[in-house]
Amino acid sequence: MFRLLAAAAILACAAPAAAAPLTFAFTGIETPKGAILMSVYDSEEAFDRGGKPLVSQMVAVAGTSVEIVADLPPGRYAVKAFHDIDGDGKMGTNPFGIPLEPFAFSNDAVGDMGPAKWTAAAFDFDAATPRHAIKIR
Amino acid sequence: MLNRRTFLSHAGLATAALAIPEALRAGSGPADWRLALADVPGDIATRRLRRVHGRAPAALKGTLYRNGPARFRRGGSASGHWFDGDGMIRAWEIDDGDARLAARFVDTPKRRLEEARGAMVVPGFGTPAGPDVPVSSSDDTNAANTSVMMAGGKLLALWEAGSATEVDPRTLATLGQKSFSPELKHMPFLAHPRIEPDGRIWNLGLSGRSALVWRLSASGALEASQIVPLPRASYMHDFTATARHLVIVLQPWLQDRMGLPYVDSLTWRPERGTQVMVIDKADLTRSRIFELPAFAFFHLGDAWEEADGTIRFDGCLEADPSFGSTAARAMVAGVHIDTPHPALTMIALHPGGRATLTSSGIMAEFPRCDPRQAGLPRTRTVHVGGYIKGAPFAHAVGVWDWAKERDDAYDFGARQLVEEFVPHDRWLVGTTINLDARATELHVLDAANVARGPLVTWRANVALPYGFHGNFVSA
Structure with missing residues (x-):
């Protein structure tokens, strides 16, 4: 019995760590070409200070919306994405670093003359919320 | 080099204005300068103006295009600054x-x-951001409210922290x-491009x-663009140029942190002095720095070079930036704060590296020079x-002559607020707000005899x- 409970406990702990599909639904795409490049972060430190994302994915754009599915364990995440219209793999900027290609953050968070912060962009992912909508602008 | 005659004449004008008894201003509150920051509800359809006085010079034909903020309040909220x-x-x-007026936001x-x-929610020079205002570049906050320039058949509405906006002239x-x-x-495009007599346009974005x-x-059309590093992050509304050099004045009003509204990111550090950076137009990597005592400024006159290499230009220099940092904020709420008036001052950058300031002795703003002499030796500066005391805005227009040390000025009196006048050919063309008539007036003066008053x-x-600011475009 003790062993069974222990095994159940291990399963209970392990279950949340199992990855599940989270669908990011991007809308508001105005130029039907290129690709959406998306980076998912799981820490404030990495998101706010230019650290490495947990996962990055790219999906080609054909219409005004795309969906990107990422397999993630339930947890707290934030996303940075941009529309790579010219297909050079980089977010186009002017000489002062102002974005020249459309971009967005999770929660449709907006920045204050800079990228949105983790506190505004972070959201919880679990089995009950398998979809996150983001408007590119 | 305070000129005695100028000093006395200006003291006289000031005394005359102050001597008007309050009783004569009956029906006009002491703060009716607030008309200068009233909201215009919508566009102004074309209308013929009534001629009040004089006759227009037959040869004067064209349009004075002017720009300026005209809506400050919405739904109980207000801009946090005159500039917004x-x-x-x-x-x-x-x-x-004949004369006609049309105006459009x-x-x-x-x-x-x-x-x-x-509501007024977009952040600006002195306005904080409202909730959930998307700002992906400063062009989302662009008020397009500072000046105009005609180029390639299009009118450009100029601001300073973002793009120019094209307007059908x-x-x-x-x-x-x-x-x-x-x-x-x-990329930002300042509201004060410097235009050579042959039409080539130089400007900065900061x-x-x-x-x-x-x-x-x-x-x-764009001919070239290049990033030039500056020695400091200074607030800059204007720069100037000679035929061969760009002259960039770096006041010690320094951006030492990020944030909005912009003016709150600036700190006045007079102990750092003012620097002037001179850049060779033919090779933007070649520059020199000159050091001057601290002053604040918004506007400069055209610069020129002398045979020995000395560069001269004038500017309207303030003891500190409190007009921009405080008074121009309070104005929107109808509150006047006395701040240092700008003094018309000549700046000389000598070939040995020394830089000097020489005051004209007059208080002046909106310096303008004959565009046909831009970058070339000159003696005259048009100004207001x-x-x-006790209210903002100018009441006179004048032409200061640096050679004669004399101001040829006309004072419209305490009941007229004098806006910028632009030199065009033999004339000065500009507008005033008549506080008694509660109407804007258009005037033409003889540039060689300003004291005579308006020709029309x-x-x-x-x-x-x-x-x-504005510019006159010939028909």
Whole structure:
């Protein structure tokens, strides 16, 4: 019995760590070409200070919306994405670093003359919320 | 080098203005200068002006285009600064002795968002951001409210922290924000380009310790652009140029942190002095720095070079930036704060590296020079002045002559607020707000005899708020 409970406990702990599909639904795409490049972060430190994302994915754009599915364990995440219209793999900027290609953050968070912060962009992912909508602008 | 005659004449004017008994101002509150920051509800359809006095010179034909903020309040909220109102282009057309006015707001993303929200929410020079205002570049906050320039058949409404906005010069309809090339979209473009007598246009766009130097053809096409590092992150509204050099004045009003509104990111550090950076137009990597005592400023006159290499230019220099940092904020709320008036001052940069300041002895703003002599030796500077205590805005227009040390000025009196006058051919053309008539007036003066007063005055049937800058375009 003790062993069974222990095994159940291990399963209970392990279950949340199992990855599940989270669908990011991007809308508001105005130029039907290129690709959406998306980076998912799981820490404030990495998101706010230019650290490495947990996962990055790219999906080609054909219409005004795309969906990107990422397999993630339930947890707290934030996303940075941009529309790579010219297909050079980089977010186009002017000489002062102002974005020249459309971009967005999770929660449709907006920045204050800079990228949105983790506190505004972070959201919880679990089995009950398998979809996150983001408007590119 | 305070000139005694000038000093006495200005003291006399000031005394006369102050001597007007309060009783004579009955029915006009002491703060009726607030008309200069009243809201204009919508566009002003073309209308003929009533001629009040004099006759228009037969040869004067064209349009004085002016820009300035004309909407400051919405739904109980207000702009946090005079510089943040919505830009309205005014076209004052003179033709065959008649004059007409049309005025139209520049249709900016800022104005559209604020119309939709029914509140002033877009951050600006001195206005904090409202909730959930998307700002992906400064062009989302572009008020397009500072000046105008004609290039390539299009009128450009100029601001300073973002793009110019194209406007149809005939209908004043907004055509959209201007990108001189796709890679330079959203790059700032100051409201005070320096234009050589042959039409070539130089301008700057600023971000912290970097300047983009713009070079455009006379028709407004991009010829070249280059990033130039600056020695400090200084607030800059204007720069100047000689035929061969760009002259960049770096006041010690320094951006030492990020944040909005912009003016709150600036700190006045007089102990750092003012620096002047001189850049070779033919090779933007070649520059020199000159050191001067601390002063604040918004506007400079055209610069020129002498045979020994000395560079001279004048500017309207303030003891500190408190007008921009405090008084111009309070004005929107109808509150006047006395701050140091700008003094017209000559700056000389000597070949040995020494730099000197020489005051004219007069208080002046909106310096303008004959565009035919831009970058070349000159003696005359058109300006406004005639300030009185206890209220903002100028009451006189004048031409200061640096060779004769004499000001040829006309004072419109305490009941007229004098806006910028521009030199065009033999004349000065400009506007005033008549506080008694509660109407804006258009005037033409003889540039060689300003003291005689207007050759002709027309009056509109509407008062427009006090504007910033304009240019005369010949028909």
